[in-house]
Amino acid sequence: MFHIKICGVLLKTDIDAVHRAGGDAVGLNFFPPSVRYLDPQSPSTRELSAHAAHRLLFRVGVFVNQPADAIREVIDRVGLDAIQLHGDEMVSDVAAWANLGLPLIRAVKIPGGKLTAAEIEARVRPWIDAGCEVLLDADAGSAHGGIGRSLDWDSLSDWSAKFAAVRWVLAGGLQPENVAEAIRVSGARRVDVASGVESPRGQKSAALIAAFCEQARNAWG
Numbered sequence: 026m027f028h029i030k031i032c033g034v035l036l037k038t039d040i041d042a043v044h045r046a047g048g049d050a051v052g053l054n055f056f057p058p059s060v061r062y063l064d065p066q067s068p069s070t071r072e073l074s075a076h077a078a079h080r081l082l083f084r085v086g087v088f089v090n091q092p093a094d095a096i097r098e099v100i101d102r103v104g105l106d107a108i109q110l111h112g113d114e115m116v117s118d119v120a121a122w123a124n125l126g127l128p129l130i131r132a133v134k135i136p137g138g139k140l141t142a143a144e145i146e147a148r149v150r151p152w153i154d155a156g157c158e159v160l161l162d163a164d165a166g167s168a169h170g171g172i173g174r175s176l177d178w179d180s181l182s183d184w185s186a187k188f189a190a191v192r193w194v195l196a197g198g199l200q201p202e203n204v205a206e207a208i209r210v211s212g213a214r215r216v217d218v219a220s221g222v223e224s225p226r227g228q229k230s231a232a233l234i235a236a237f238c239e240q241a242r243n244a245w246g
């Protein structure tokens with residue numbers, strides 16, 4: 026689906042920076058409390074999404090606890106390529122979102138500290154079996170995401186080695202300084218970042234986006 030996703034873009038210049046840096050996806054955030062929130066009713070959000078499509082970037086809509094009907098309205102109005110469910114959604118409800126006809130990415134919140142491969146697998150497996158791709162992020166409490174908290178990459182390495190067929194995305198606390206190490210230790214083939222490429226918080230930095238993408242690509246060789 027993508028290798029490097031820069032999440033929470035707000036401006037066309039952010040999208041141009043992702044394109045220049047060699048990222049292949051952007052996240053459009055539709056969670057109102059987030060500093061990265063985009064109003065789906067605003068014409069500028071549709072223009073932003075169209076600009077990402079023009080740059081051939083994969084557009085992922087980030088939603089928190091939104092019913093399928095509400096997400097359908099955003100898709101129709103803004104244009105998206107995939108849906109990221111980043112709240113407390115229940116796997117038993119997945120059919121409603123699957124009916125929207127776009128790939129589903131489930132953010133699985135992983136608690137801090139060491140976990141066994143079996144403990145991670147227990148959290149991930151129901152979503153994989155329901156047809157979702159999974160993005161592993163730190164538990165951010167009521168913020169749900171985007172707070173720069175890292176996972177225990179060693180634990181992920183044990184899990185991904187045992188369950189090598191699972192396609193997954195590493196998120197949580199990544200930044201230019203640690204993304205190569207995170208990839209090396211965890212074995213991630215895909216990464217996602219929001220706060221780690223911002224300065225100040227909420228404002229994407231073209232220099233940090235470029236450094237992040239370069240470090241990730243170098244780590245993959």
Ligand SMILES: O=C(O)c1ccccc1N[C@@H]1O[C@H](COP(=O)(O)O)[C@@H](O)[C@H]1O
Pocket residue numbers: 032033052054056059060061087089111162168169170171172173174196197198199217218219220221
């Ligand atoms: O970015 C946000 O504000 C956000 C809000 C609610 C749900 C998800 C959000 N972002 C996602 O969280 C991960 C991790 O963020 P960070 O890199 O640790 O700052 C991010 O990649 C987004 O997919």
